[in-house]
Amino acid sequence: MSSTPGKNYLNEKSGLWSWLTTLDHKRIGIMYMISVLSFFFIGGVFAMLMRLELFAPGALFEGNTYNQMMTYHGTIMTFMVIIPGVPAFIGNFVLPLLLGAKDVAFPRVNLMSWYCLMVGAAISFLTLFFGGVDTGWTFYTPYSIQTNGTVLMVLGAFVMGFSSILTGLNFIVTVHKLRAPGMDFFKMPLMVWALYSTAIIQVLATPVLAITLLLLASEKLLGVGVFDPALGGDPVLFQHFFWFYSHPAVYIMILPAMGIISELLTTFSKKTIFGYRAIAFSSVGIAAVSFFVWGHHMFVSGQSELAGVIFSFITMLVGVPTAIKTFNWVATLYKGSIEFRSPMLYALGFIFLFTIGGVTGIILATLATDVHFHDTYFVVAHFHYVMVGGTLMAITGGIFYWFPKMFGKMYSEFWAQMSFLFVFSGFNITFFPQFILGATGMPRRYHQYLPEFTSLNQISSIGSWTIGIGFLIALGVIIHGLLKGEKAPKNPWGGLTLEWTADSPPIHENFETTPVVTAGPYEYGR
Amino acid sequence: MRNLLAMYSVLLTGLFTTSSAWAERIMPAQGNAYASEVDSLYIFLLVASLISFILVIGGMMYFVLKYKRKSANDETPYISHDHKLEFLWSFIPFLIFMFVFAWGWKLFREARTMPKNAFEIHVTGQKWAWNFDYKSGVSVTSSSSEEAAFVIPVNKPIKLIMTSKDVLHSFFIPAFRIKQDVIPGRYTALWFEAEKEGEFQIFCTEYCGDLHSQMLAKVRVVSMEEFENWMQTHPSRALGQMTLAERGKYLTNKSACTACHNFESSEKKIGPGLKGLFGKERQFEDGSKAIANADYIMESIYEPQKKYVKGFGGVMMNKYLPKDLSAEQVSWIIEYIKSNK
Ligand SMILES: [Cu+2]
Ligand SMILES: [Cu+2]
Numbered sequence: 001m002s003s004t005p006g007k008n009y010l011n012e013k014s015g016l017w018s019w020l021t022t023l024d025h026k027r028i029g030i031m032y033m034i035s036v037l038s039f040f041f042i043g044g045v046f047a048m049l050m051r052l053e054l055f056a057p058g059a060l061f062e063g064n065t066y067n068q069m070m071t072y073h074g075t076i077m078t079f080m081v082i083i084p085g086v087p088a089f090i091g092n093f094v095l096p097l098l099l100g101a102k103d104v105a106f107p108r109v110n111l112m113s114w115y116c117l118m119v120g121a122a123i124s125f126l127t128l129f130f131g132g133v134d135t136g137w138t139f140y141t142p143y144s145i146q147t148n149g150t151v152l153m154v155l156g157a158f159v160m161g162f163s164s165i166l167t168g169l170n171f172i173v174t175v176h177k178l179r180a181p182g183m184d185f186f187k188m189p190l191m192v193w194a195l196y197s198t199a200i201i202q203v204l205a206t207p208v209l210a211i212t213l214l215l216l217a218s219e220k221l222l223g224v225g226v227f228d229p230a231l232g233g234d235p236v237l238f239q240h241f242f243w244f245y246s247h248p249a250v251y252i253m254i255l256p257a258m259g260i261i262s263e264l265l266t267t268f269s270k271k272t273i274f275g276y277r278a279i280a281f282s283s284v285g286i287a288a289v290s291f292f293v294w295g296h297h298m299f300v301s302g303q304s305e306l307a308g309v310i311f312s313f314i315t316m317l318v319g320v321p322t323a324i325k326t327f328n329w330v331a332t333l334y335k336g337s338i339e340f341r342s343p344m345l346y347a348l349g350f351i352f353l354f355t356i357g358g359v360t361g362i363i364l365a366t367l368a369t370d371v372h373f374h375d376t377y378f379v380v381a382h383f384h385y386v387m388v389g390g391t392l393m394a395i396t397g398g399i400f401y402w403f404p405k406m407f408g409k410m411y412s413e414f415w416a417q418m419s420f421l422f423v424f425s426g427f428n429i430t431f432f433p434q435f436i437l438g439a440t441g442m443p444r445r446y447h448q449y450l451p452e453f454t455s456l457n458q459i460s461s462i463g464s465w466t467i468g469i470g471f472l473i474a475l476g477v478i479i480h481g482l483l484k485g486e487k488a489p490k491n492p493w494g495g496l497t498l499e500w501t502a503d504s505p506p507i508h509e510n511f512e513t514t515p516v517v518t519a520g521p522y523e524y525g526r
Numbered sequence: 527m528r529n530l531l532a533m534y535s536v537l538l539t540g541l542f543t544t545s546s547a548w549a550e551r552i553m554p555a556q557g558n559a560y561a562s563e564v565d566s567l568y569i570f571l572l573v574a575s576l577i578s579f580i581l582v583i584g585g586m587m588y589f590v591l592k593y594k595r596k597s598a599n600d601e602t603p604y605i606s607h608d609h610k611l612e613f614l615w616s617f618i619p620f621l622i623f624m625f626v627f628a629w630g631w632k633l634f635r636e637a638r639t640m641p642k643n644a645f646e647i648h649v650t651g652q653k654w655a656w657n658f659d660y661k662s663g664v665s666v667t668s669s670s671s672e673e674a675a676f677v678i679p680v681n682k683p684i685k686l687i688m689t690s691k692d693v694l695h696s697f698f699i700p701a702f703r704i705k706q707d708v709i710p711g712r713y714t715a716l717w718f719e720a721e722k723e724g725e726f727q728i729f730c731t732e733y734c735g736d737l738h739s740q741m742l743a744k745v746r747v748v749s750m751e752e753f754e755n756w757m758q759t760h761p762s763r764a765l766g767q768m769t770l771a772e773r774g775k776y777l778t779n780k781s782a783c784t785a786c787h788n789f790e791s792s793e794k795k796i797g798p799g800l801k802g803l804f805g806k807e808r809q810f811e812d813g814s815k816a817i818a819n820a821d822y823i824m825e826s827i828y829e830p831q832k833k834y835v836k837g838f839g840g841v842m843m844n845k846y847l848p849k850d851l852s853a854e855q856v857s858w859i860i861e862y863i864k865s866n867k
Contacts, residue, residue: 062736063736063737063739063740064736067735067736067738134735134736140694140732142694142710143693143694143734146692146693147735229709229710229711229712230711232829235709235710235711269593270595270600270602271602271603271605272602272604272606274605274608275606275607275608275612276606276607277607278607299634300696300707301707302709305634308634309631312630313627316623316624317623319619320619320620320623323619324615324616326582327582327612327615330582330585330586331605331611333586333593334589335593335602336589336602337596337600337601338589338594338595339595340594348586348590351586352583355578355579355583359574359575359579360575362571362575362626363568363571363575365627366567366571366629366630367627367630367631367633368563368564368567368630368631368703369567369571370630371637371703371704371705372564372700372704372705374705374731375698375705436552439553439568440700441698443731443739444731445733446738448740450727494598523604524602525601
């Protein structure tokens with residue numbers, strides 16, 4: 001298809017309505033970007049307030065207020081930021097471009113997913129006007145049945161779940177049907193493999209969450225006894241249901257982030273990826289095994305000893321492909337030509353933090369040590385190293401990497417590097433002390449603590465402000481780039497994947513002529 | 527060669543004893559040998575983690591600095607894979623993971639295998655206090671962290687039989703490296719043996735609402751003599767003057783269980799005689815079987831229609847709700863049934 005010169009997907013049509021009804025995957029991606037960043041800001045404010053309270057317990061908030069902030073922080077960050085963050089936001093923008101396609105397979109469904117997320121989020125926020133929710137993001141029964149507001153919150157999560165399911169479905173079909181001529185499965189960029197594996201989990205696991213939440217709602221509204229012992233239900237059953245979704249969901253959050261890392265490392269070291277197939281298959285392998293490890297959240301829940309042993313064993317098995325990926329990334333750097341641009345810094349930061357998250361994951365998968373660490377700050381530190389140090393670093397790196405493609409503008413490299421410096425150092429100051437807090441016994445979800453935990457908590461709070469500054473700088477870099485950035489070339493980083501052959505920003509249907517693929521995605525040095 | 531081996535083993539044992547002492551800086555004080563065993567595993571994991579971290583991140587930093595871009599036209603070699611290397615770095619982590627899995631399992635089993643001769647104490651969690659019922663009838667409640675209301679004898683295996691009145695709680699004593707969720711509507715158990723006298727912190731580690739972070743208690747470990755003295759003179763005893771089994775007997779009369787059951791003989795009335803019930807295998811009308819443990823008896827009281835004992839099909843026992851008989855009271859009845867061997 002031919003296009004008018006000077007026209008691109010951003011300026012082709014104008015007006016709010018043209019955005020709200022758009023079927024263009026890039027525009028939908030940008031709408032996700034705006035929503036996800038706004039949610040991230042709100043969730044971040046809750047986090048800051050919690051750390052402020054923990055700096056001097058009792059000075060600011062009551063237990064109930066703190067517990068509500070903890071709940072909103074967790075719910076927003078998982079369901080509204082990290083889960084849609086990579087697949088729906090970055091994936092939407094880049095997947096068709098990486099495949100050399102005009103759009104995703106079902107553009108209307110794609111728009112509908114965005115509306116699902118927004119409606120679900122709106123419903124969740126409504127709970128704030130009905131006294132708030134204080135169950136924690138895990139909604140454990142029977143506590144969640146006995147408190148108000150749960151049903152509305154759960155309904156919100158239910159609707160947001162459909163956003164995830166529809167996006168997954170859309171991506172699976174897109175990958176199967178819309179690859180450019182010549183692009184067989186082993187010529188796909190690793191980001192595509194990652195999004196594909198994620199999509200499978202989204203489609204298979206999210207319905208289980210939906211069923212669980214429906215059961216919870218029917219128990220609360222209709223008095224059907226499922227989880228509440230007072231009605232003859234079993235509270236531990238809820239945990240099985242919940243983690244059957246939420247463990248795979250951890251991989252919905254981390255797999256696509258790993259995809260981003262593979263893209264960044266190859267481009268900025270100008271080197272082909274080491275062990276393409278190993279990385280691709282380990283994505284699929286992780287996705288498959290992730291369905292059989294949920295019980296590692298329940299070693300002390302009252303599940304049988306045998307179940308605990310089996311889950312510990314399978315969890316160790318997931319550790320292997322995860323380790324393989326890390327080694328492959330490091331090997332990719334060997335004899336490369338490494339350029340320290342801000343996206344690369346975020347990628348290297350990812351490997352650093354993710355490795356710490358990974359090894360502490362093994363400590364938690366080991367039965368006897370987990371019994372001691374379970375539900376302490378050790379776990380809080382571990383999953384923040386994986387989810388924030390991992391996923392969020394990857395998202396930020398991804399934003400800086402594809403920003404020129406998204407908006408056709410460059411940003412201030414210096415300030416982008418500063419943001420990394422603050423986020424990375426702040427992150428370690430915040431979360432490393434929490435490992436020690438947890439090991440020495442401080443339980444999670446405490447708004448007050450024993451005096452011996454004071455100094456480490458205060459260090460942690462100071463770190464959180466540093467992270468806050470880092471992300472504010474990043475936001476400033478983005479806004480400044482949008483307003484004042486220089487015009488970006490087609491391929492500012494020298495990348496070899498297809499999106500860099502499109503204009504910056506791309507035209508409405510991405511490519512002037514459908515690209516034909518003859519080689520793998522990272523053929524540097526050939 | 528011999529000497530070398532000897533030196534090596536001395537070194538290893540030395541390392542382990544010092545590491546276990548060193549562990550007390552990054553872990554809570556060790557209340558018994560099990561805690562130091564868990565710490566040895568933890569130290570091993572930490573050292574292995576540190577080595578892997580140094581290899582991965584050290585390698586990364588080294589490459590990043592060594593192969594820094596010199597010019598825009600740098601040539602890079604095309605290295606796509608290396609099967610030997612990839613096999614090695616999959617297999618070695620796999621071996622390490624299996625090793626720590628097995629080690630963790632071994633200790634976990636130790637912690638989960640209840641000793642036969644343990645001193646049993648009933649624990650009931652509720653928002654936001656812990657209740658401890660001793661068989662002697664002493665009953666203490668701990669709702670603040672200040673005083674250590676919960677007292678146990680040193681060097682005696684203690685078994686806690688736990689349930690909750692309302693929502694989930696979790697019973698955590700860092701010094702003994704043990705933790706177990708406490709669940710309404712059923713029993714869970716935990717055992718440990720304190721090998722040091724002193725006071726140790728107890729936390730609730732399952733979120734339970736507003737005052738979750740104040741649901742603290744302390745356990746005071748004392749010598750056997752001191753413990754017996756404490757128990758004899760405890761005011762709650764003077765108040766109740768009854769053992770748990772005695773209270774259970776009282777309740778079976780009060781709640782009219784005795785209308786349908788003999789408790790001190792196995793002769794049937796409307797329902798089966800319950801003497802010697804505890805620990806026996808039961809057969810049901812639908813052909814299934816179960817062991818009559820604490821959970822089974824609790825279910826028989828709260829959900830009598832779930833299972834019909836063979837020979838009593840369709841004979842209805844009244845359903846008791848927790849407001850009629852609390853979980854704590856059910857524990858007393860269980861003790862009574864247990865005492866009628
Ligand atoms: Cu998990
Ligand atoms: Cu609690």
